[in-house]
Amino acid sequence: MSNLPAKDQLGPKVLDAKFLLGVPAVAKMPPPAVPEVAFAGRSNVGKSSLLNTLMQRKGLARTSRTPGCTRALNVFEVQLSVDSIFHFVDLPGYGYAKVSKAERIGWGPMIEDYLRERPSLKALFLLVDARRGAEDDDLQLLEFMAVSRPKETCRVHVVATKLDKIVRAKQKPALEIVKSMAKVPVIGFSSETGVGRDELWTRIEKAVRHAEP
Numbered sequence: 001m002s003n004l005p006a007k008d009q010l011g012p013k014v015l016d017a018k019f020l021l022g023v024p025a026v027a028k029m030p031p032p033a034v035p036e037v038a039f040a041g042r043s044n045v046g047k048s049s050l051l052n053t054l055m056q057r058k059g060l061a062r063t064s065r066t067p068g069c070t071r072a073l074n075v076f077e078v079q080l081s082v083d084s085i086f087h088f089v090d091l092p093g094y095g096y097a098k099v100s101k102a103e104r105i106g107w108g109p110m111i112e113d114y115l116r117e118r119p120s121l122k123a124l125f126l127l128v129d130a131r132r133g134a135e136d137d138d139l140q141l142l143e144f145m146a147v148s149r150p151k152e153t154c155r156v157h158v159v160a161t162k163l164d165k166i167v168r169a170k171q172k173p174a175l176e177i178v179k180s181m182a183k184v185p186v187i188g189f190s191s192e193t194g195v196g197r198d199e200l201w202t203r204i205e206k207a208v209r210h211a212e213p
Helices: 047-053 099-115 136-148 168-182 198-206
Strands: 018-025 036-041 071-079 084-090 121-129 155-161 186-188
Touching: 036 047, 036 071, 036 099, 036 198, 047 071, 047 084, 047 155, 047 198, 099 121, 121 136, 121 168, 121 198, 136 155, 136 168, 155 168, 155 198, 168 186, 186 198
Parallel strands: 036 084, 036 121, 121 155, 155 186
Antiparallel strands: 018 071, 071 084
16 A cells, blocks of 8 residues: 655654445444544545545545545544554535435434444544535534533544645635634644644544543
């Protein structure tokens, strides 16, 4: 598997990363034997690109010109060292109009069941487009987490993606807007430049090691 270019070689070195399986329901997930970190967001927010950047692998998480490719709970195994193995869980994207109504209705309960019930889930990273901020669907998901899952069992963070699409002078104000809307920690991120990858990995490692953010 090809590594990403040098500009993205930031944060911890990933010894191994692989796709394990995609499942249509929480009941078909693997046993909760290792910590899990989940990634959620609208269908066009750049989730697959972020995962590939984090895992230092090109094309491991599928990207497409057509949003909405993730239609299952996709599980990746990530290994940083012999005694540091955990899972990334890519949740189905939401908010894409061309996906059938039946599929959209089906995704909601699946995502909610996973976020509410999965005991090995240690952190949720909600991705939003830095140019658009947190939209209604995003805020609803944050509200769901606030009432459904104690912070002590699952920390919630927002990642403002595509930061490179905003001129540098306007990046900080854009992040402040996202933070004021989301009311949780916000990380600015770009899969093109690698900005934010170190901070994101720091929060991931703290979550899977049961440390305070």
